[in-house]
Amino acid sequence: MDQATRNQSILAKYIPEAAVPLISEWIFHFNFKLKIRKPRQSLYGDYRPPKPGLNHTITVNRDMNQYAFLLTLVHEIAHLLTYERHGHRVKPHGEEWKNSFKELMRPVMRLEVFPDDVRDAIISYMRDPGASSCSDIDLMRVLRKHDKPNGFIHLETLPLNAEFDYGGRIFIKGMKMRTRYQCKEKLTGHVYLFSGLADVKVKIQ
Numbered sequence: 317m318d319q320a321t322r323n324q325s326i327l328a329k330y331i332p333e334a335a336v337p338l339i340s341e342w343i344f345h346f347n348f349k350l351k352i353r354k355p356r357q358s359l360y361g362d363y364r365p366p367k368p369g370l371n372h373t374i375t376v377n378r379d380m381n382q383y384a385f386l387l388t389l390v391h392e393i394a395h396l397l398t399y400e401r402h403g404h405r406v407k408p409h410g411e412e413w414k415n416s417f418k419e420l421m422r423p424v425m426r427l428e429v430f431p432d433d434v435r436d437a438i439i440s441y442m443r444d445p446g447a448s449s450c451s452d453i454d455l456m457r458v459l460r461k462h463d464k465p466n467g468f469i470h471l472e473t474l475p476l477n478a479e480f481d482y483g484g485r486i487f488i489k490g491m492k493m494r495t496r497y498q499c500k501e502k503l504t505g506h507v508y509l510f511s512g513l514a515d516v517k518v519k520i521q
Contacts, residue, residue, distance in 0.1 A: 320344065331386040332429035346396055348372035355379040361388040363395035372396050383434050384459045390420050417445050433458050453495065456513050471497060472512030480516040
């Protein structure tokens with residue numbers, strides 16, 4: 317099995333089938349190494365410029381649904397494209413990156429691989445894409461609808477003062493402050509800010 321076939325075989329596990337040939341072509345064209353990582357709470361994907369004699373490197377978390385995975389991967393390829401054009405001379409998510417992201421998303425959107433609700437949310441997001449697709453609460457909420465059931469619920473669905481488990485620690489849901497909720501860790505009393513879309517487990521009383 318040649319490298320292109322291996323790439324397509326791996327990609328088919330994580331992104332919509334119709335997008336596999338395009339992304340496989342980009343892996344060859346941009347000459348990057350794609351690493352699929354275990355879930356990371358602090359980030360969904362990452363781009364690293366090449367060191368001497370090595371390839372560009374892109375990592376994407378493996379636990380996302382196929383639409384979120386594809387969108388994150390294109391986000392990181394846009395960083396690669398921006399780096400090739402501008403090096404370190406521009407901001408990570410400045411106008412140059414936004415233009416690269418929009419440029420790459422056009423052929424992806426033409427593949428019609430996204431459900432209607434995801435497509436509409438992406439179109440809205442692309443008017444002014446941010447540092448992360450997951451920082452757009454509306455887009456993230458739509459993408460999450462396509463996750464497989466995993467026993468978790470979104471924090472925003474819990475009532476005020478409800479107790480929940482997050483990473484094995486018990487918190488109490490507090491008031492919403494702009495875009496995030498103030499939640500107090502029950503054991504220490506420390507207050508943390510949570511996205512309303514944080515995956516939590518309801519604590520059994």
